[in-house]
Amino acid sequence: MASEPTQTPQTGGSLSDRISTPADAAQSTEVSQDAAGESELQEPDYSVEVKLSDLQADPNNPLYSVKSFEDLGLDDRILKGLSDMGFRKPSKVQERALPLLMRNPPKNLVGQSQSGTGKTAAFVLNILSRIDLSTDLAQTTPQALILAPTRELARQIVGVVQVMGQFLDGLVIGTAVPADTATRPARMECSVVVGTPGTVQDMIKKRIMNPAQLKVLVLDEADNMLDQQGLGDQCIRVKGMLPRTIQVVLFSATFPAHVHRYAEKFAPDANEITLQHEELTVDGIKQLYMDCSSDEEKYSNLVQLYGLLTVGSSIIFVRTRASAAEIEKRMIAEGHTVASLTGGIEGSQRDAVIDAFRTGEAKVLITTNVLARGIDVSTVSLVVNYDIPEAYAGGSRSREPDYQTYLHRIGRTGRFGRIGVAISFVSNRDEWEMLRKIQQHFNCSIERIDTNDWDEVEDLIKRTLKNSRAQANFVAS
Numbered sequence: 001m002a003s004e005p006t007q008t009p010q011t012g013g014s015l016s017d018r019i020s021t022p023a024d025a026a027q028s029t030e031v032s033q034d035a036a037g038e039s040e041l042q043e044p045d046y047s048v049e050v051k052l053s054d055l056q057a058d059p060n061n062p063l064y065s066v067k068s069f070e071d072l073g074l075d076d077r078i079l080k081g082l083s084d085m086g087f088r089k090p091s092k093v094q095e096r097a098l099p100l101l102m103r104n105p106p107k108n109l110v111g112q113s114q115s116g117t118g119k120t121a122a123f124v125l126n127i128l129s130r131i132d133l134s135t136d137l138a139q140t141t142p143q144a145l146i147l148a149p150t151r152e153l154a155r156q157i158v159g160v161v162q163v164m165g166q167f168l169d170g171l172v173i174g175t176a177v178p179a180d181t182a183t184r185p186a187r188m189e190c191s192v193v194v195g196t197p198g199t200v201q202d203m204i205k206k207r208i209m210n211p212a213q214l215k216v217l218v219l220d221e222a223d224n225m226l227d228q229q230g231l232g233d234q235c236i237r238v239k240g241m242l243p244r245t246i247q248v249v250l251f252s253a254t255f256p257a258h259v260h261r262y263a264e265k266f267a268p269d270a271n272e273i274t275l276q277h278e279e280l281t282v283d284g285i286k287q288l289y290m291d292c293s294s295d296e297e298k299y300s301n302l303v304q305l306y307g308l309l310t311v312g313s314s315i316i317f318v319r320t321r322a323s324a325a326e327i328e329k330r331m332i333a334e335g336h337t338v339a340s341l342t343g344g345i346e347g348s349q350r351d352a353v354i355d356a357f358r359t360g361e362a363k364v365l366i367t368t369n370v371l372a373r374g375i376d377v378s379t380v381s382l383v384v385n386y387d388i389p390e391a392y393a394g395g396s397r398s399r400e401p402d403y404q405t406y407l408h409r410i411g412r413t414g415r416f417g418r419i420g421v422a423i424s425f426v427s428n429r430d431e432w433e434m435l436r437k438i439q440q441h442f443n444c445s446i447e448r449i450d451t452n453d454w455d456e457v458e459d460l461i462k463r464t465l466k467n468s469r470a471q472a473n474f475v476a477s
């Protein structure tokens, strides 16, 4: 457990009694895979590489499994899709969830596992196993519906269903995200629909989508969907229009207690896979913080970091759309290449920005909480919390951290055994206190970076990022 802080950040206080040293970075594990897809063990001078198969053989690792995908009873065509994606063994959540999801008669499931551990495949594999593509209606009337909180996440899931189901003849996937009337399909004719709750609700109401044959409903980032006022109502309305016997599947890395209660109502009598909040942080994500004496110093530290940001890809999280726009404008004016994506931007432009970020054309992305969840870009090696995520403190004057959002934001790096760095900027006592609470809540260590010595900052971050760069072909091959 962290020690109580005794100094303010400006005077060099440490959040933790575990002080960061270059040796800490030296102990970071990294995962590699050679071009032929075989893992290899290398030992650079300062780091010990660990193969994915080592992580998957460690019972304490969330990627651990004893079974193979073949053991899980999946159709050969689906196994072919998985093999094409480079998936060799299931992760813990996949191994535990799939038998529960695929058993008949179908039962609901509330599933939780750390960020980047493969929840998407768990629910997609269940869907691909359950849909019947041999019927006359298979391409016109959807049998499964996946709801996600943002268009970016919905589009990403469409991509996963497409690749995983590429050998299933007749599989048609529909995307239901906000679009202007000109580009909106007149009928949602497909086997699986992935969309955002508002658009799906609208499509069912307007009879653009026929829900009569739906067998599976998935809510990804379920705690977020059920907890947000607008989204939660939309999810409940959508569910009210679906067949009563539908299998309801809820997944997230976080299920705070108050949302867990809604989840149990939304998915009654469900099997559950849950974790304690102390188990939620991912070992491969090195968490750091930086003292900044003012807002202006936050900006200058960000610019100092810029050279490091472009080593892999990175995401900078800010609190408001306005500050995203402001930082983007200032950085571009100073000659830096950055992109930004916020809810204020029009849909097709959002698609263009996220697509450029995925391909690596844009390497530094400034965003708000809109991209805090679910987004899976394996090259992201650095996440910056320019502003600490805050929860509404119910009118009280104390500022409360948003624990879940912190975890989801930093989870945009360190995906499936990779290594990444998350740096939070702290510019006053309140923010420092929020970060201390986050550390206590997750029982993790968030180490201070000394900005008086930028060489040391560079050294520390580069060591870790170098490790993650060495993993470029890992899994994705």
Ligand SMILES: Nc1ncnc2c1ncn2[C@@H]1O[C@H](COP(=O)(O)OP(=O)(O)OP(=O)(O)O)[C@@H](O)[C@H]1O
Binding pocket: 086, 087, 088, 089, 090, 091, 094, 113, 114, 115, 116, 117, 118, 119, 120, 121, 252, 253, 373, 374, 375, 376, 378, 411, 412, 415, 416, 475
């Ligand atoms: N069994 C597997 N073998 C190899 N790679 C996998 C496996 N399962 C998933 N992955 C990869 O791991 C990455 C993370 O998976 P995914 O996006 O499903 O994580 P998640 O648990 O949903 O994370 P989050 O909570 O952040 O949404 C993806 O790039 C995915 O392709």
